[in-house]
Amino acid sequence: MREIRPALIELTIVRVKEFVRETEALFWVFGFPLLMTVALGFAFRDSGPERVPVGIVEGPAAAGQLKALASSPALQPRIYGADEGRAELRRGKISLLVAGTPPVYRFDPARPEARTARLEADDALQIAAGRRSAFEPRDERVEEQGARYVDFLVPGLLGMNLMSTGMWGIGFVVVNARMKKLLKRLVATPMKKSDFLVSHFLSRIVFLILEVGALVAFAWFAFDVRIHGSWLLFSAICFLGATAFAGLGTLVASRVRTIEAVSGLMNLVMVPMWICSGVFFSYERFPRAAIPFIRALPLTAVNDALRAVMNDGLGLAAVAPMLINLSIWTVVSYVVGLKIFRWQ
Amino acid sequence: MEPAISCRGLRKHYPDVKAVDGLDLSVARGECFGLLGPNGAGKTTTIEILEGLTTPDGGAVEILGLNWKDDEREIRERIGISLQETQLADKLTVLETLRLFRSFYRKGPSPEELLRDLTLEEKRDSRVGKLSGGQKQRLAVACALVGKPDILFLDEPTTGLDPQSRLQLWEVVTRFRKRGGTVLLTTHYMDEAERLCDRIGIVDHGHLIALGTPKELIGRLDAPNVIEFTSEPAVDEGAFSDIPGFHAATLRANAWHLQVDSLADAVPPLIVGVEKRGSRLITLTTHAATLEDLFVSLTGRELRDA
Ligand SMILES: Nc1ncnc2c1ncn2[C@@H]1O[C@H](COP(=O)(O)OP(=O)(O)O)[C@@H](O)[C@H]1O
Ligand SMILES: [Mg+2]
Numbered sequence: 001m002r003e004i005r006p007a008l009i010e011l012t013i014v015r016v017k018e019f020v021r022e023t024e025a026l027f028w029v030f031g032f033p034l035l036m037t038v039a040l041g042f043a044f045r046d047s048g049p050e051r052v053p054v055g056i057v058e059g060p061a062a063a064g065q066l067k068a069l070a071s072s073p074a075l076q077p078r079i080y081g082a083d084e085g086r087a088e089l090r091r092g093k094i095s096l097l098v099a100g101t102p103p104v105y106r107f108d109p110a111r112p113e114a115r116t117a118r119l120e121a122d123d124a125l126q127i128a129a130g131r132r133s134a135f136e137p138r139d140e141r142v143e144e145q146g147a148r149y150v151d152f153l154v155p156g157l158l159g160m161n162l163m164s165t166g167m168w169g170i171g172f173v174v175v176n177a178r179m180k181k182l183l184k185r186l187v188a189t190p191m192k193k194s195d196f197l198v199s200h201f202l203s204r205i206v207f208l209i210l211e212v213g214a215l216v217a218f219a220w221f222a223f224d225v226r227i228h229g230s231w232l233l234f235s236a237i238c239f240l241g242a243t244a245f246a247g248l249g250t251l252v253a254s255r256v257r258t259i260e261a262v263s264g265l266m267n268l269v270m271v272p273m274w275i276c277s278g279v280f281f282s283y284e285r286f287p288r289a290a291i292p293f294i295r296a297l298p299l300t301a302v303n304d305a306l307r308a309v310m311n312d313g314l315g316l317a318a319v320a321p322m323l324i325n326l327s328i329w330t331v332v333s334y335v336v337g338l339k340i341f342r343w344q
Numbered sequence: 345m346e347p348a349i350s351c352r353g354l355r356k357h358y359p360d361v362k363a364v365d366g367l368d369l370s371v372a373r374g375e376c377f378g379l380l381g382p383n384g385a386g387k388t389t390t391i392e393i394l395e396g397l398t399t400p401d402g403g404a405v406e407i408l409g410l411n412w413k414d415d416e417r418e419i420r421e422r423i424g425i426s427l428q429e430t431q432l433a434d435k436l437t438v439l440e441t442l443r444l445f446r447s448f449y450r451k452g453p454s455p456e457e458l459l460r461d462l463t464l465e466e467k468r469d470s471r472v473g474k475l476s477g478g479q480k481q482r483l484a485v486a487c488a489l490v491g492k493p494d495i496l497f498l499d500e501p502t503t504g505l506d507p508q509s510r511l512q513l514w515e516v517v518t519r520f521r522k523r524g525g526t527v528l529l530t531t532h533y534m535d536e537a538e539r540l541c542d543r544i545g546i547v548d549h550g551h552l553i554a555l556g557t558p559k560e561l562i563g564r565l566d567a568p569n570v571i572e573f574t575s576e577p578a579v580d581e582g583a584f585s586d587i588p589g590f591h592a593a594t595l596r597a598n599a600w601h602l603q604v605d606s607l608a609d610a611v612p613p614l615i616v617g618v619e620k621r622g623s624r625l626i627t628l629t630t631h632a633a634t635l636e637d638l639f640v641s642l643t644g645r646e647l648r649d650a
Contacts, residue, residue, distance in 0.1 A: 004446050004447055006447065007448050010444050010447035011447075014433070014440060014444050017436065021435040022435065180430065180431040181427060181430045182431065182432065182433060184397060184427060184430070185427055185430040185432070186448075187397070188395060188396075188420070188425040188427070189445060189448040189491070190417055190421045190450075190491070344397065
C-alpha cells in the first residue's frame with residue numbers, strides 16, 4: 001500500500017486529475033488561446049503595405065504602362081476596356097484608372113488610397129519614361145520585434161487567459177461541488193477548510209506553467225514574439241496574476257449556488273475587463289477620466305506589466321505598481337471570499 | 345460513560361415550517377438508533393444538527409461528551425457521515441476518492457481494506473460516475489468509515505436501492521456495530537428500522553411521537569394483527585362491531601385496515617358481515633402489525649405518503 005499523503009497534497013492531486021479528465025476544459029484552457037493567437041496573429045500579420053488595385057485602359061501604350069506600374073510595390077495594375085474600367089472605378093474595385101499617353105489619371109481625390117495610387121502611378125510612369133531621381137532615399141520600416149500588432153496581442157491574450165482560466169477554473173469547480181453537496185460532505189470531515197482552497201490555488205499554478213508555457217512557446221515559433229525583459233520577472237507577473245484571478249474566482253463563487261448564477265456573475269466581472277483592459281487594443285483610447293479606473297483593474301495590471309517586460313524589456317521598478325495592484329486584489333478577494341464563503 | 349449522542353430541546357424553524365420542534369434524544373454507545381418518519385418529518389434536519397452541519401435555533405447537542413462549539417475538530421475525527429444526497433466527484437476513481445477522504449483523518453483503515461470490507465474491490469479503478477446506485481452508496485459509507493469513527497451517521501442509506509444492495513449495506517452496518525460502533529440512521533423504511541435498530545424514534549412534524557425498541561413500539565398497538573380489505577360497494581364502520589377482538593379501523597385509499605386480536609376469530613365473521621350488507625369482497629390481506637401500522641394509528645397517515 002502506498003503511503004497516505006497529507007490532505008493538501010491529496011486535494012491538489014485530485015484537482016489536477018479531475019481537470020485533466022475534463023476534456024472540454026482542456027480545450028478551453030490550452031486549445032482556445034492558441035487558436036486565438038493563430039487567428040489574430042495571421043489576420044494582423046504585417047505583410048507590408050497592401051497593393052492598391054489600379055486600372056489601365058486598353059490601347060497601344062497599355063502593355064508598357066502595365067509593366068511600369070507592376071514594378072511599383074504599392075500597385076496592382078490590370079488592363080480594362082474603357083467602359084469596363086470606368087465601371088470598376090465607380091464600384092471602388094480600383095482606385096485609379098490610367099488612360100492613354102500622356103496619361104489621364106481618373107480618381108477620387110477624397111479617398112486617400114486613390115491619392116496614393118495617383119502619386120505612385122505617376123512616379124512609376126515618369127521613371128519608366130526616363131525621369132531621373134534627384135537623389136536616392138532609403139526606406140526604414142518599423143517592423144522591429146516588440147512593435148508589431150502581434151507583439152501587442154500576445155501579452156494581452158496571456159493576461160486574458162490567466163483571467164479566464166483562473167476564474168473559471170476555480171469558480172466553476174467550487175460552485176459545482178457546492179451544488180452536488182460535495183463541499184458539505186468535505187466540511188463534514190476534519191479537513192482543514194484552508195487546505196481545500198489552497199489546493200485549488202496550487203492546481204491552478206500547475207496548469208499556469210503549462211498554459212503560459214504553451215502560449216509563449218507558440219508565439220515564439222510562429223510569430224517570433226520574444227520576451228525582451230527578465231524571464232524571472234515575467235514568471236512573477238504570471239504567478240501574481242494567477243493568484244489575483246484565483247482569489248477573484250473564489251470571491252465570485254463564494255456564495256453562489258447554481259452554475260447559471262456563477263456564469264452570469266463571472267461574465268459580469270470578466271467582460272468589462274476584456275473590453276477595457278487593453279487585450280486587443282490599447283485602453284488609452286478610452287476617455288481620460290476612465291483611465292485611472294481601468295488601470296486599477298487586475299487584468300489591466302497584468303497586461304501592462306507583461307507588455308512592459310515582454311516588449312519594452314523594462315525591469316522591476318517599472319512593473320512594481322502593477323505587482324502591488326495584483327497583490328492587493330489577491331489579499332482582498334481571498335479575505336472577503338473566505339469570510340463569506342458558503343460551504344453548504 | 346456519557347452517551348454517544350445526546351440532545352435536548354432541539355429546534356430549527358424555517359420561515360414556512362418548523363422542521364425540528366423540541367426534540368430530545370439520547371443514544372448509548374454501541375447502540376443503533378433509527379429515526380423513522382415520512383418525508384419532511386425533520387429527520388435530515390435533526391441528523392445534520394447532530395452532525396454539526398446545521399446550526400439549531402435552540403437546544404443543546406453533545407457528541408461523545410463533546411460539543412460542537414469547542415471541539416469541532418475532535419468530533420469530526422471521531423464520527424463518520426453519509427449525507428442524504430452527496431454526489432462524490434464523478435471523474436475520480438473509487439480508490440482515489442477513498443485515498444482523498446483517508447487523508448483528512450489522523451487514523452483509520454487503509455483504502456484497500458475498506459474496498460474489501462465494502463465489496464468494492466472490483467471497482468477500485470472505476471470512475472465514481474460509472475458506479476451503480478448501490479455501489480455509490482457503499483462508497484459513500486466507505487468514506488464515512490475511513491476515519492475509523494466511533495459513531496456512524498447515515499441519512500437514508502438505502503433509499504432508492506435494489507433489495508440486494510440494501511442487504512449488502514445492512515451487513516456493513518451490522519459489522520460496524522460488532523466492532524462496538526454506534527449508529528444513528530434515518531429511514532422511512534420500517535423494515536430497515538426493525539431489522540437494524542435497537543431503538544427507534546418515530547418522527548413527525550419535527551417531534552418524536554414514539555420512542556422504544558421495535559418490539560415495545562409494536563406492542564403499543566392495541567392489537568397484534570391487521571386485516572386489510574376492499575369491497576364493492578364499500579361498507580361502513582358499523583359492519584365491524586360484532587367482530588370478536590376488534591379494536592380499531594381506519595379507511596385509507598378505499599381499503600379498510602382493521603386491528604384485531606386474532607385473525608382466526610376475526611376473518612370469518614368479517615366475511616359474513618360484509619356479505620350480509622349486500623357487498624362483495626374484492627381483496628383481503630392480513631399481516632402481523634408493524635411499525636407502519638403504529639405510525640398510522642399515531643398519525644392517521646402512512647409513512648410513505650404524508
Ligand atoms: N434549508 C431549508 N430551508 C427551508 N426549509 C427547509 C430547509 N431544509 C428543510 N426544510 C424543511 O423542513 C422540513 C423537514 O425537512 P427534512 O429534515 O429534510 O425532512 P426529512 O429528512 O424527514 O424528509 C421539510 O418541510 C423541509 O421542506
Ligand atoms: Mg431527509
